Amino acid sequence: MEITPIEYLKERLEPEQFKKIAAINNPELHEFLAKYIKLLNPSKIFVATDSKEDEEYIKKKAIEYGEEKPLATPGHTVHFDNYYDQARDKANTKILVPRGVDLGPFINTKDREEGLREIHELMKDIMVGKELFILFFVLGPKNSVFTIPAVQLTDSAYVAHSEFLLYRKGYEEFKRLGREAKFLKFVHSAGELDERKTSKNLDKRRIYIDLESETVYSVNTQYGGNTIGLKKLAFRLTIRRAVKEGWLSEHMFLMRVNGPEGRKTYFTGAFPSMCGKTSTSMIPWENIVGDDLAFIVDMKGEARGANVEAGVFGIIHGINKEDDPIIWEVLHSPNEIIFSNVLIKDGKPYWTGMGEEIPNEGENHSGKWWKGKKDAEGNEIPPSHKNARFTVRLDAFPNLDKEALDAPCGVKIGGMIYGGRDKDTWPPVREAFDWTHGVITMGAALESETTAATLGKEGVRQFNPMSILDFLSVPIGEYIQNYIRFGERLREKPKIFAVNYFLRDENGNWLNDKLDKAVWLKWMELRVHGDVDAIETPIGYIPKYEDLKRLFKQVLNKEYKREDYEKQFMIRVPELLAKIDRIEKIYREKVKDAPEVLFRVLEEERKRLLEARKKYGDYISPFQFERA
Numbered sequence: 001m002e003i004t005p006i007e008y009l010k011e012r013l014e015p016e017q018f019k020k021i022a023a024i025n026n027p028e029l030h031e032f033l034a035k036y037i038k039l040l041n042p043s044k045i046f047v048a049t050d051s052k053e054d055e056e057y058i059k060k061k062a063i064e065y066g067e068e069k070p071l072a073t074p075g076h077t078v079h080f081d082n083y084y085d086q087a088r089d090k091a092n093t094k095i096l097v098p099r100g101v102d103l104g105p106f107i108n109t110k111d112r113e114e115g116l117r118e119i120h121e122l123m124k125d126i127m128v129g130k131e132l133f134i135l136f137f138v139l140g141p142k143n144s145v146f147t148i149p150a151v152q153l154t155d156s157a158y159v160a161h162s163e164f165l166l167y168r169k170g171y172e173e174f175k176r177l178g179r180e181a182k183f184l185k186f187v188h189s190a191g192e193l194d195e196r197k198t199s200k201n202l203d204k205r206r207i208y209i210d211l212e213s214e215t216v217y218s219v220n221t222q223y224g225g226n227t228i229g230l231k232k233l234a235f236r237l238t239i240r241r242a243v244k245e246g247w248l249s250e251h252m253f254l255m256r257v258n259g260p261e262g263r264k265t266y267f268t269g270a271f272p273s274m275c276g277k278t279s280t281s282m283i284p285w286e287n288i289v290g291d292d293l294a295f296i297v298d299m300k301g302e303a304r305g306a307n308v309e310a311g312v313f314g315i316i317h318g319i320n321k322e323d324d325p326i327i328w329e330v331l332h333s334p335n336e337i338i339f340s341n342v343l344i345k346d347g348k349p350y351w352t353g354m355g356e357e358i359p360n361e362g363e364n365h366s367g368k369w370w371k372g373k374k375d376a377e378g379n380e381i382p383p384s385h386k387n388a389r390f391t392v393r394l395d396a397f398p399n400l401d402k403e404a405l406d407a408p409c410g411v412k413i414g415g416m417i418y419g420g421r422d423k424d425t426w427p428p429v430r431e432a433f434d435w436t437h438g439v440i441t442m443g444a445a446l447e448s449e450t451t452a453a454t455l456g457k458e459g460v461r462q463f464n465p466m467s468i469l470d471f472l473s474v475p476i477g478e479y480i481q482n483y484i485r486f487g488e489r490l491r492e493k494p495k496i497f498a499v500n501y502f503l504r505d506e507n508g509n510w511l512n513d514k515l516d517k518a519v520w521l522k523w524m525e526l527r528v529h530g531d532v533d534a535i536e537t538p539i540g541y542i543p544k545y546e547d548l549k550r551l552f553k554q555v556l557n558k559e560y561k562r563e564d565y566e567k568q569f570m571i572r573v574p575e576l577l578a579k580i581d582r583i584e585k586i587y588r589e590k591v592k593d594a595p596e597v598l599f600r601v602l603e604e605e606r607k608r609l610l611e612a613r614k615k616y617g618d619y620i621s622p623f624q625f626e627r628a
């Protein structure tokens with residue numbers, strides 16, 4: 001007679017561990033655990049509850065198994081990923097689709113049966129000799145409309161530790177919900193490790209997403225973006241849930257911008273990976289709620305948002321005292337922090353662009369490192385990887401809006417911002433005419449240059465609607481349709497804005513300083529409440545020079561020159577028209593289910609630009625429109 005999953009678990013787990021599982025009344029969970037324990041065949045199994053001791057156990061194991069090393073500052077550790085495992089692997093990340101299902105363009109898919117067979121073969125007995133960690137977390141604030149429970153299986157104590165820093169504990173929530181839990185599942189194995197304890201079989205690195213069972217498999221990789229289940233792996237699953245259920249799951253920061261007389265206005269911002277979400281939400285003067293993922297729901301006609309996470313897996317490259325004083329301070333205090341792929345010398349972490357002298361030797365993602373060291377391809381290895389990161393709880397930040405982070409009903413969203421790496425087209429900041437105009441010409445038309453957050457070539461201009469291209473799991477037309485409808489149903493629609501921090505002049509120099517975004521934020525806050533006028537242009541409303549001049553003085557104590565304003569906010573008609581052509585072509589030729597309104601709104605924008613060109617020429621000063 002075949003034994004039941006719970007009987008199998010009882011045989012397989014130590015009594016102390018089994019007790020923790022048996023306390024959760026959920027047969028689907030038991031079945032899932034039994035199936036994967038059988039397949040992965042770990043030599044040891046640990047189940048983590050929400051207790052401090054269980055978390056401590058994981059942290060100890062990360063050191064004991066060599067995936068992390070302690071640094072000089074208490075609480076600090078370093079983790080290295082394999083030299084060739086430093087970013088998200090888009091090519092080997094695939095959505096599994098049943099035969100006959102077509103998700104359309106931009107989504108890397110694989111036949112479900114085939115993919116499941118392959119991944120299960122790769123995972124068979126992969127944990128022999130290793131310890132399996134079974135972990136419970138929730139996405140979103142606990143016990144709220146946003147809460148989504150998730151279970152993670154991993155043989156990486158580093159991944160487990162990262163999740164304790166990044167997410168809210170969920171064991172008690174699983175117990176409370178019992179059979180009601182509609183949970184997400186993640187199965188990860190770092191696979192065979194080399195002597196540096198980094199994943200070895202990178203040719204067999206796979207990240208497969210099974211939408212049907214809401215399970216994500218990840219194998220032969222350690223880099224967080226490929227392995228941390230609740231982050232970008234869950235994101236593919238929640239995008240699909242959101243579209244099905246009529247809410248938004250987004251690649252967005254969530255922050256509070258402080259207006260006059262203590263007014264608090266919340267903004268979300270969608271920028272592609274490595275394009276400014278963390279740097280914007282951590283800006284001094286304002287308060288952070290989240291820096292990477294947000295859920296937004298319609299609550300009695302109001303758009304309300306919550307941070308999916310409770311920590312930061314942030315880019316460390318370029319973090320320095322002047323531009324990022326808050327992060328700098330946190331990274332230099334005895335907080336619990338995992339530094340990954342930085343340079344270590346005498347127990348201290350160093351990274352490129354930190355604004356301090358960097359030692360000429362040490363240990364980094366390439367192993368023992370010295371200045372001038374080359375990799376197998378003959379490229380000089382920098383002290384730290386461009387995608388080197390730090391992992392830390394939001395609680396460590398003095399600028400955290402803790403109340404907003406924990407709010408079961410989230411916070412009311414006043415504005416939504418889109419932005420990307422664009423050297424020549426969009427002005428630094430502008431406001432959409434209305435929801436649909438913003439969603440289409442700013443969100444759905446977003447383009448950005450590729451970055452070191454994904455493997456492959458950097459600096460290539462890429463269509464990246466709403467900054468979610470890498471994570472899309474439903475047909476793009478459906479995704480956009482859901483967005484438009486979501487807004488139409490709202491009684492109070494957030495204002496939509498677009499920013500561009502990455503404009504360059506003809507010599508390739510940045511047109512803005514990194515902290516200028518502080519001014520754009522203050523301006524957007526005032527616009528949400530109708531406190532300042534703006535100039536109408538063919539592509540939306542832009543700030544008036546006088547308002548920016550005043551804000552630059554007030555916020556940054558800087559003189560903002562008329563010439564700078566004119567250069568930055570010039571309406572660049574040829575580039576804008578070329579962009580509309582590119583975007584329209586993509587939606588016409590590739591997207592079967594693009595909503596008709598998208599073409600109408602793009603066409604209206606084109607007409608406005610053509611008319612303006614007739615009157616004023618190709619490159620139009622903002623003062624022209626102000627006078628008009």
Ligand SMILES: Nc1nc2c(ncn2[C@@H]2O[C@H](COP(=O)(O)OP(=O)(O)OP(=O)(O)O)[C@@H](O)[C@H]2O)c(=O)[nH]1
Nearest residue numbers: 272273274275276277278279315318453501513514
């Ligand atoms: N030139 C310029 N670079 C900026 C500016 N703001 C941020 N950056 C750079 O953009 C990169 C970072 O962005 P983050 O804010 O960490 O990126 P993110 O959007 O949080 O990215 P993920 O965590 O990958 O999703 C860093 O290399 C910054 O130095 C800016 O205003 N100007």
Ligand SMILES: O=C([O-])CC(=O)C(=O)O
Nearest residue numbers: 088224225232273292453
């Ligand atoms: O998920 C990751 O690897 C980090 C991240 O935020 C991104 O790439 O957008």
Ligand SMILES: [Mn+2]
Nearest residue numbers: 251272273292
């Ligand atoms: Mn991200």
